[in-house]
Amino acid sequence: MNLPQFLNLLDTYGTNLQAWPDAAAAQQFLDRTPVARQALNAAKNIEQSLRNDVTVAPAELSARILQSLPAQDMAARSLWQELLLVLPKQQRWLRVASALAPLLFGFLLGYSSDFVSQEADDGYYLWVYADNLEATLGEFSSNSDFAEEEDPP
């Protein structure tokens, strides 16, 4: 192992020699090369400095974040959203099925009530027809133009 190889491994695997492909060779090289030890120590200092690099967030930031949240509490949430949250996300078919359920329910309701409305509609149209027929017949009887157009005997 030479210095460029050592530095390349240092950049690739970091300062934990145990994570290197050939830790024993690296250790031997390290023991006999002061420049390599210097490079390793510098890299360790960098890593430690980064690990300890915690900047405390300003005290008011937390409050500002909380204030910025939209006022959407439990009471304002729909039953539908609640139901969707309860369903496990891994089983996506359940979510799809739950979304389609109201549609299916509406379709079935409409389909089953079709027979009832059909009968009602029939009655309505008969009544309307009869009502209109009376008026129409009255008009027919007083309409001479229409009488003239009757088929000849």
Place this chain on the structure above:
Amino acid sequence: MRAVQRQDKNAFQQLMTRHLDDLFSYAIRLTRDTNNAEDLVQETWFRVWSSGSSYTAGRVKFSTWLYRILYNVFVDQYRRQQRSAAAIEDVQDDHELSDLQANAQLKDRLDCALKQLPNNQRAALLLFHQQGFSTREVAHIMHLNVRAAESLLVRARRALRVSLTQNIGDEESMP
């Protein structure tokens, strides 16, 4: 997190308190500006609140999901600033951050070296060494494959090492 998904503000506050300082530390290193870091963190938590239902427990760690949001927001903001031709680089380097971190010589040098790194290398390096994520998690957060994340880390470490070594050399050569 399930409580947060049910829009429980107390649970949200607890979760935020647990992660706020780490997230802010990462954001301030990433943006190199206190105000931008605050905005970034605020937007991140806002998205956690409003899109909490998109988090699937067990698939990734919450912290991985959280930092992925922050990274997305950072990239969005950076692109917006680039589009509006606002110079994000180097303008804000000389204030605030040094006030916060001016305790040790190494920290100062590290600040300078980190500032010189490209954004993606800095992001990867901080995620790995500052926040303790694995390479796989770094890749997930940054929308990369593992090899690309490893490559970024190698380049970042090398750039940092070279930069710091040069700085040390410069200081040592000074009378």
